[in-house]
Amino acid sequence: MNTFDAVVVGGGHNGLAAAVHLSRRGWSVAVVEAGAAAGGAVKTAELTLPGFRHDVFAMNLSMFAGSPFFATYKDELVAHGLRFLPVSDCFASVFRDHTYLGVSADLDKTLSAIFAISKKDAVAWRDMVERFRADAPHIFALLGSPMPSVAAVRAVVSAWRKQGVAWLADTARLLLATPRDFLDAHFHSPQVKAMLAAWGMHLDFAPDTAGGALFPYIEAMADQSFGMVVGDGGADTIIKAMCGLLRAEGVDIRLRSPVVEIETKMGAACGVRLADGTRIGARRAVVANLHPQLVFGSLLPPDPGRAEFDARVARIRPGPGTMMIHLALDGPPSWRAGEPLGRFAYVHIAPDLTMMSKVYAEAASGLLPAEPVLVVGQPTAIDPSRAPEGKHILWVQVRALPSAIVGDAAGTIEARDWDRAKEPYAERVLELLEQYAPGLRSKLIGRAVFSPLDLERENPCLIGGDNLSGSHHLDQNFIFRPVAGYSRYRTPVRRLYMCGASTWPGAGTGAGSGFMLAKMLAGSAKGT
Template sequence: MSPNNITAAGELVMDQDFIIVGSGINSLVAAALLSRKGHKVTVLERNDWIGGCIRTAEVTLPGFRHDVFSGFHPLFVTSPAYGELAEELHANGLDYVNTDKPTAAILPDGRNFILQMDRGKNVAAMEALGEGQGTAYTRSMGDIEQNTDLIFGLLGAELWKFSTLKLLAKAAWNRGLHGMSSFFGLSLNTCRNWLEADFTSDEIKACFAPWILHTGLDPDSPLSGLMGKLISFTLEVAGMPIVKGGSDNLVKALSAIIESNGGRLLTGQDVKRIIVENGRASGVNCADGTSYRAGKAVICNVTPTQLYGYLLDGEYVPEVTRSEAANYRYGNGDMQIHLALDKMPEWTDPALNDVAMVHLSSGVDSVSRSVNQARRGLLPDCSTVVVAQPTALDPSRAPEGKAILWLQLQELPFLIKGDAAGEIPIPADGLWDEATKDAYADRIIDRLSAHIPGLRDMILARHILSPRDLATQNINLVNGDPYSGACGIEQFMLWRPLKSTKNHETPVKDLYHIGASTHPGPGLAGTSGYLVAQNF
């Protein structure tokens, strides 16, 4: 690595090939791949930890290791980045654990359905709930299996490239124009249409409907039907793997690859400005006066709001791009509730005890209703509850005999206008405060207690993150949106993040944009970082 230089002004200037702003999964993937190719890479993180939304901490009690923002990695273990880095990652301590029961849903009356990593068992269980439903599920999975070339080809590639045009041309040749039309028609279908057309069982519909929230969509959004099928396919194939000991072990493994190849990861570096010289991005300035120089490129893992509204001087941003960035939309807010338990939770149906992630939901209508309430500024009266059970897969996350639960609520407003149930007092300024988040968490725990008897007595401590807390802890989680931007079709694929930009390029030469705000969107796969690294 070249030595640091001190300018006359006293600024520390580090000459690197690549400066990467932000240290989330996409940044770490890009840094690992680039450093392995011999490039000099420095990752700059404004927080005091590396990993972005991958963080493990004892936020409740000592010995209870909670994945604070995210925790399951089915998208990463099926990604091209993992395919390329897996051997080194595992050599540096990464170890995944899994279960053959990735997900389930339980209805208010206790009925439930468990999806397993076994097509035959899933089909049989569905047929037991109603003749023809297993056949319908097989047909739905066939929609994915018969179109893997297009689905994974488009989600895993730069869309504005000749190679993607070749992919589409080949698909059109094989399918014919009518076949291509059918595929895109299938893609635009909604999750509601898919579930109501194929299934009569409330349990099956309740199992699949909540998953669409994990894509930043709702059951009535175009594309949600395809995404629902794709998630079901992925869960059946990959399960719900978590990192043994905590997700920060993935961060440590990626960091080890970067540092062993001469790269650097620096915390407490709040980038305030991108340096543009002679029409190209040549470095960044930080809040403490430090400058970092990039000989080849600057890669920013930020939102369009940050990139075009704050980091780049206005003279380098075309008016159309500035306008689009100002109008970039964010989705509903998110709440995380971390529980430290005195013992392993036992559900009313013991079959749920070792499921990775259980949703409390009544199905499509309840998900749609809660999304609508949140968009109108209301605290949902019966929101969809994600119940993740890390210690069911990895007992090392808690002291012996103890357990943790991770609850997630993805249908919340950032600015509160009222409570749909009319029970919780709303702050005068509409902003989440301690009393409001405690009251809402109590509502959720009361509901969960109906399915895990004695839950309240098991709770040793809890840690709650409201949408406001999330926005404070990670600058990319604007308004507490965990997906760094709404994922409706108008802001997805070719148009993510903006209609005036293409691929991960920006209007400034040698400045690249990665992260959940960019194609292919949110999810812990590292794909945007992977794609940018392929350019060098």
């Protein structure tokens, strides 16, 4: 049996980030991944036709580019092929009258677009950008600290000293506010409000969900202030670079190696057993970059002493389901709102807050939404290399959907299981797209549809098609992620640790949990 200091179970980007840092701190590390390729929810593949490279799940790499992990290992990752492409026009929303409003990296361009709708909101936008410049160091310091920790306390104390008590009160309100309340307090135009509220639907924050204001604020202001990036050739550029770095470090990466048991001895994790019977020992840590329900529901033997914790894990509530539709096109979409809309990385079809609230309520009730929220990614607008010359791809994320179908809000789809409902529902999505981009069907030369059930089949951590690995509502975030008392990556099993989207700071491509855990294990995170 080969034995290492640490065994990382799951080759998603958080697990790889943990492996990179531990190996650079002198630990011997093995990474075991069930799939044929590492990456987890960051993968790029030819899903439709040869030469059309689609980001299967995540597309936006801005969180990775701005992460402490990338700042620490930038030179090494770039040396192993990591390449980003900057995005000039970041995101936009289209409205029912077929106008649009977007945020570009050029502040004057954004302000001009908002000014045409509301002079007051243009002023408010500029003021918010200025506020964000003061907010960002403190907010990112908090989000980049283990929860709870001395580092988190220091981030708050530093903010108090530099910004004062009033700033702390305003920030606390931001952390607790609903998107609607936050937006109503700052803007007048329904278009500006809808453009920002759409980011809440990327997670599981409907307009009236408490705690939902932070992400739209951070995403919009970060895109405005720092820009957005995508991967050159695909989001998997970060995975290829990390794997290349790990192999150069001598790290053992084993693909097609599903773990069937995390082995324990005297109450401590001591290794893993693979499906083929191979056993790999771990002297210091087993890092599970998996959903906790997979770890404690199937990979560990039952333990009466762990019953309360296991029950809490079993109650982790998923976010809404997601459908991914990947389209290969013979030409770019022809947006009714105008040709410039085709230059944006993301186009949200979520025209007003009422519609977003209705979609979320329908999905939460088990209904297929009559008019779904669509996040339309246009990667070939930034990176033409992802398709043959003159061709294009669209990345369409459908938010939010039920994992289990009890009915159809429109009353036209009779199927109550996703294997039968996915194609009729994909047709509904295409009909909606056609309303905003006429002639899209005539350009369609290939498509791949992943229902919520398909997403879970593709990546078992996406339980019920939840691409968040657990709701981000306040009762499952911060010190409650994944469960109360275990937000610092430890578990009741000694030497068994968790990282990934199910743990703090949650979903996204920032590699935060993997990097923070590795720093804690290697003893290089001062004050944690």
